[in-house]
Amino acid sequence: MSDQEAAGRRLAVLISGRGSNLQAIIDAIAAGSLGATIAVVVSNRADAQGLARARAAGIKARVVDHRDYDSREAFDAALVEQLRARHVDLVSLAGFMRLLGPVMIRAFPNAILNIHPSLLPAFPGLEAQRQALEHGVKVSGATVHLVTPELDAGPIVLQAAVPVREDDTVDTLAARILVQEHRIYPQAIGDVLGGGWSVEGRRFVRAATAEPTSASRLPVGS
Numbered sequence: 719m720s721d722q723e724a725a726g727r728r729l730a731v732l733i734s735g736r737g738s739n740l741q742a743i744i745d746a747i748a749a750g751s752l753g754a755t756i757a758v759v760v761s762n763r764a765d766a767q768g769l770a771r772a773r774a775a776g777i778k779a780r781v782v783d784h785r786d787y788d789s790r791e792a793f794d795a796a797l798v799e800q801l802r803a804r805h806v807d808l809v810s811l812a813g814f815m816r817l818l819g820p821v822m823i824r825a826f827p828n829a830i831l832n833i834h835p836s837l838l839p840a841f842p843g844l845e846a847q848r849q850a851l852e853h854g855v856k857v858s859g860a861t862v863h864l865v866t867p868e869l870d871a872g873p874i875v876l877q878a879a880v881p882v883r884e885d886d887t888v889d890t891l892a893a894r895i896l897v898q899e900h901r902i903y904p905q906a907i908g909d910v911l912g913g914g915w916s917v918e919g920r921r922f923v924r925a926a927t928a929e930p931t932s933a934s935r936l937p938v939g940s
């Protein structure tokens with residue numbers, strides 16, 4: 719795919735809060751290192767800080783409040799309607815705190831990405847950094863994966879590891895992991911939009927000719 723074609727690929731970013739990963743994606747596009755356009759940012763919370771980041775970057779931002787819907791199916795259908803209206807190719811969950819059901823997953827098969835602050839399959843679910851500290855692991859990190867119906871269990875696109883230090887708190891570990899999240903999420907989005915991959919069983923497999931991104935070659939970060 720040419721750079722021009724890739725830049726035409728339309729991304730949606732779904733958020734619930736701070737939006738620092740959204741900002742990393744906005745910055746990567748602005749820097750020319752991610753060939754894509756953010757067609758829309760959708761938050762399920764009107765007070766999400768990330769909405770202001772989107773608007774500051776001139777990106778259309780929408781609120782779809784889950785409390786306005788009486789079922790997950792109805793909420794998902796409202797999301798699908800917003801995303802289809804914007805002709806979205808790929809959906810990135812970036813701190814989006816709602817579980818997606820079959821309505822969304824079927825509408826975007828193998829086209830929804832999530833970022834999770836642990837080395838999956840370790841520590842899925844909430845408070846992954848706290849889970850890692852309490853378990854006593856010496857290495858943790860971040861994972862970008864395709865979204866499937868099972869929580870935090872879809873095919874892994876990219877991971878980055880960070881050391882866990884003796885004196886870490888949840889906040890210091892989360893901050894170290896976040897640096898890696900901001901690095902690998904735009905790279906993983908670029909990988910997925912670039913094509914040349916398939917899903918085999920539960921593995922995300924790049925075609926033999928596809929070069930791994932620099933992120934997947936890096937040693938444990940500091």
Ligand code: GRF
Nearest residue numbers: 736737738739813833834835
């Ligand atoms: C990140 O740690 C991400 O891995 C997790 O939620 C957090 C969102 O942070 N899913 P932000 O809203 O992108 O700043």
